[in-house]
Amino acid sequence: DSRLARRMAAIRPSPTAAVSDTLRAMQAAGRSVINLGEGELDFDSPETAKLAAVAAIETNQTKYTPVAGTDALKDAVRRKFARENGIEYGPDEVIVGTGGKQLIFNALLATLDVGDEVLIPAPYWVSYPDIVALTGATPVTIETTSEEGFKLTPAGLRERLTAQTRWVVLNSPNNPTGAVYSEAELEALLLELDAWPNVLILADDIYEHLVYEGRFATPAACRPDLKSRILTVNGVSKVFSMTGWRIGYAGGPQWLIHAMTTLQSQSTTNAASISQAAAVGALDGSLSFLEPRVAALRARRDLAVARINAIDGLRCERPAGAFYLYIDCAALLGRRANDGERLETDVDVAAWLVKEAGVGVVPGTAFGLSPWLRLAYGVPTPTLESALDAIEAACQRLA
């Protein structure tokens, strides 16, 4: 449509939302469907968060707040970074926004010009390249392999660094692969960046605490001397099952936080005051609720990995974190569905699974590595089992 701005050609609608839309339409038509496409856990938000939100409403904390967040939440964020990560940020080195996504958007929009490059290991979270493209800069993807655990290697990074590189994106635990970088792996990557003092590092820690093997590590804690070049992004969406509250936060150098705040002041202003109060309740509350949740997620992961690998045509590794399986579906390509349709791509496989099994997963194309599928196992175990039964039965019907 010629009425749209040219920049709209650079981005696609979120592919995870597309899967959900199809499933909703099928459900409305009376079919029973299971959505394993959404990046969301089935757990409730913590009581501490809910009570803090109710108290905020009752005490009329319902007005504009400072753009970068209330003092109460910024202090809670600083305490969190110090307590859990050993990173000390000053009051002007943290910002609160409407989800981690908005903070990443702000950071990239505030720093990128046409011609700049951002290095993004693939498979990647769908939004990184699109946000970069919206700014007019160029997303440069670096493919990782299943054999390397879907982790960027120092050699892979070295090869793509240029005088145009402005940012390197590191996301651990990773969406969509569940890969978790060890401290030593992060240190080796950061060592490569010593020779490139103008390159910034985006550490997307949104899946912190959802780790089943090994230990979470974050760049600014590994290399405190690089802190002035690192933006550490986190939020309450995943760890606290608070996706709908829309609260993310970030720590970084003052000049960058200041620029992100200026952008935010001309777009969304502050994140919702009630949600900010809830986030204080979450961050200051005990993390003891996580232990049974992590145990449940680990059990679901093990169940799903075993079931997927028992299906002829599908294969996956056992990821160390987050709540996704990245599944190789190459062996299904070329097979025929009942209606004679030949599966040619992971997009075909995902569409066929929706139709044939009533199960939604997201094709790897969306994450920059095909032919794969992302399955999110943040659903109750019986639901997960039904979905796996349906996937298995559908695959057996292929010819």
Ligand code: PLP
């Ligand atoms: N980063 C990654 C890797 C994600 O998967 C997501 C959500 O799916 C986000 C950031 C943003 O989360 P939110 O905006 O809910 O904080």
